[in-house]
Amino acid sequence: MDALELLAHDHRRVEQLFRDYRSAASDRQRRGVVELLVRELSRHAALEEMYVYPLAKQVFVDGGREIGEHLGEHLAVKETLLALDRLDEGDERTDELVARLRREVEEHVREEEEVFMPRLRASVSRRELDDLGRLLAQARQGVPTRPHPHAPDHPPALTLAGPVAAAYDRLRDRLQRRPRT
Template sequence: MDALEVLKHDHRMVEQLFRDYHSAASDSQRRGVVELLVRELSKHAALEELMVYPLAKKVLPEGEQLVDGHLGEHMAVKKALADLDRLGEGDERTDELMAQLRRDVDEHVREEETEFMPRLREAVDPAQLDKLGLDLERAKQAAPTRPHPGAPDRPPALALAGPVAAAYDRIRDRLERRPKT
């Protein structure tokens, strides 16, 4: 898959996790879905910020402004994910936070898939998108698995902070016996 197909695949997976949350039969199942959602959205956002957005800034005429808008949307998602991550199983605030997160993610996905991605596909050579797709798939194995709203969201600081955050996240995931994806 090329980079844009990888990102769309991530979007479909997240949409399925939202559906799974609503069809879960117990607080325990819902909490498991929340943990998977936190993990997948955190990895996705970190990799977009590190690998996709810098490319968009270079190749799109209004790339800087476009990326700034997406980074603002990411910040709202990261804050919601951090709030969800702190909640315990069965917390009454979970449904409200999940509803807000879904609205934010749906809007972000719609903008990315109807505006951002088509423009990026026109501006970038298919071979470069293919290589970036492979790089994204490999990088998922080492990406942060938790939200870090206070961390840098732009290279080069992101490139330095990301691996440290990812190592910390994976230790926490193991200690808390979080699911792996």
């Protein structure tokens, strides 16, 4: 898959997780889905921030402004993810936060898929997107699995902080027996 196909695939996976949350039969199942949402969206955001957005910033005439808007959307999602991540199984606030997260993600995905992705596809070669897709697939295993709304969100600081956060997240995931994807 090229980079944009890989990101769209991530979007479909998250949409399925929202459906899974709605159909979950117990608090335990809902909490499991929340943990997967936290993991998948944290990884997706990190990949975009580390690899996709810097490329777009280079090739778009107004890249800095547009990427700033996307990073603002990411910040809102990360803050909601952090709030969800801190809740216990069965917490009454979970449904409200998942609904907020869904709204934030749906708006971000719509904008990315209707505007950002077609624009990036038109701005770079097929080979560059293929190469970036391979890089994203490899990098997925080494990016943070938890939200870090106060961490740097663009290179070079992100390039330094990302691996440290990822190692810390993976340790926490193992200790807390979080689901792996």
